Amino acid sequence: MPTPFGHGLAALALGTLMGLEEPGDLAAFIGGAMLPDADLAAGLALQGDPMTLHRRFGSHSSLAPVLAAAIAAGVSRARLRHAALAAVGAGLHLAMDSMPWVFVKAESTSVHGWRQFVRSVVINSAFDSAVFGPLAYAAWRWRRRRITPGSGPGAA
Numbered sequence: 001m002p003t004p005f006g007h008g009l010a011a012l013a014l015g016t017l018m019g020l021e022e023p024g025d026l027a028a029f030i031g032g033a034m035l036p037d038a039d040l041a042a043g044l045a046l047q048g049d050p051m052t053l054h055r056r057f058g059s060h061s062s063l064a065p066v067l068a069a070a071i072a073a074g075v076s077r078a079r080l081r082h083a084a085l086a087a088v089g090a091g092l093h094l095a096m097d098s099m100p101w102v103f104v105k106a107e108s109t110s111v112h113g114w115r116q117f118v119r120s121v122v123i124n125s126a127f128d129s130a131v132f133g134p135l136a137y138a139a140w141r142w143r144r145r146r147i148t149p150g151s152g153p154g155a156a
């Protein structure tokens, strides 16, 4: 399954296609899409192994969109709008995690120690960049062309 970075890139691509232009809107959507994997950081901080708490305690259940919405509503001025976007972002995370991914990643069920963790993050983020980076770029190009038709570099 994608890394938190991959989830963020996919949310950037989809958010761009959805026409989210305000930085706060995109941040709420991307933040919601990355939030469920905060359990990786919690596992690393509390137990020295990011995988020990991963996908436990409801982080990847239907609680995830509710939690994402509550956090977004708490930190944002556009409470309802950002709460909704964060909830949809968390839903995107759950959908992505349940998809079969064709590429094999350098992750095991348990990652011991910082060195192995950093190695795993670097390799898997490179995979995710290769998969989701071009999607995000293509979405950005498509959106830009739609917003400003005929105003490309060659336009008068």
Ligand SMILES: [Zn+2]
Pocket: 001, 036, 037, 060, 093, 097
């Ligand atoms: Zn996840």
